[in-house]
Amino acid sequence: MRRTIEEMVGDVWIWVLITMVVAVIVGVGIDKKTKRGLKLPPGPPAWPVVGCLASLPAGHPPEVMFAKLAEKHGELMLLWLGSKPYVVASSARMAMEFLKRHDQEFANRPMSVVREYVSFKGNSIISMSASDPKYQRLRRTFVMELLSPKKIAATRDLRKDQVLKMLRAIREDLDAKHEANFTEAVLTLGMSLSIGLLFGRDYGGKVFSEEIQTLVLTFKTMVKYLSMINISDLIPSLRWLDLQGIERGLGLGEVQLRKSIMALIEQKRLDKIRLSSDEIESGACQRDILSKLLSLEGEDRLDDDQLMGVVFALMLAGSDSISRGVGRAMQELLKQPLLHQRALDELDEVVGRRRLVEESDISSLPLINNIIKETLRLHPPAQLLIPHGNVEQCEVAGYHIPARSTVLVNLYALSRDPSFWNSPLEFAPDRFVDSNLTVQGSDFHYIPFGYGRRGCPGLNLGGLDYCTV
């Protein structure tokens, strides 16, 4: 029997109603069980199902909203967003509790709908569980080999090529149109640095091959979903409705991503078969990250989902952080012509105008180094780090943290804390003169790369990329 659209829509709403009622009952149950006899961190009052969503200060980016709430509720807060517990650390002391003292308990990554798709079902280095032996081996390979200072030094020419290509592109645009889109140029550079590192030097550059162009386009769509708040994450019982249509888009994007990344992986596999024994001997099959990952054997061997997960994670970690940071540094310099001039004078004195900056010059450029440190203080690419998570309920600073909480360390609040920073809102690179603060994170009020077992393995490369650009 044919049913009218009205009847079908009516059915959907009956299901929404039933789901909400069940969720309220379950929500109240969970709420009571979680709160009984436990000292939970302070936070805004929460209603079943929607939690404290209605009382959040609207119209701000999440890090600003959480910093505002922390002024009222304190350095450690528990927010029920929908039916999910979110714990926000807003001070250096609390950052140390989670990232150092309780590092092991909070070294997992909570899953979300979008992360399921972009990690190819939890198979990316960013989202694998910290207790998974495969994650531990992969992370060791990254830190000790792929992103080690020696390996990074070996890829110096690749970075130089990419920067030269960007400068040439800007020059050509200036000559032809008397204007150049610097933001676009830096975005392309961030992407080509990542792609070059992942796939090898032939793949980077201003003009990407067709496969790479498709990959970059799909990548950008998926990144957009990453920054959206998805109702299905906050109220999982409504996931089947996909109210914002996000999961539909993610499904289509994932199919395209798989196609594009697998084509590149297959190409690499073929390239490897064609190499002569001399080339294999000289290490030619391990020059880029993907070739090295394809050469892992035995228990280290990665399956296709894990390879794709790593490719996406590195495109995200490498390209976005660099291009956003460099853009922010330029904006700050344009606002302060005197500081800009001092930076140019330093470059003139140390490098001159006849050659480009070499990576070996960087240690002789104190002001440029401090500009980068200050940019990473005020505009870290991951203002809330990447969410951490715990499996079991545990105690932190005298408070019970519910099992399966999402833990956010708010760098925005840390880097504006007046007990650590004078005039914290000012972009003032000279604050780092005679200071021992380093980006390695020995002081918890300054941890732009995170800290501990989930801290950024690309720290050496990230810093270099900034300086070179």
Ligand code: HEM
């Ligand atoms: C200035 C540039 C960069 C900054 C500021 C930065 C910052 C961060 C931060 C804050 C995290 C999360 C730490 C946590 O959750 O505790 C992270 C994770 C990560 N970063 Fe970076 N990053 C940068 C560049 C890079 C580069 C160039 C790469 C690699 C090519 C990279 C690879 C990664 C990976 C794989 C993770 C996930 C680690 C894990 O979950 O075990 N990053 N980064």
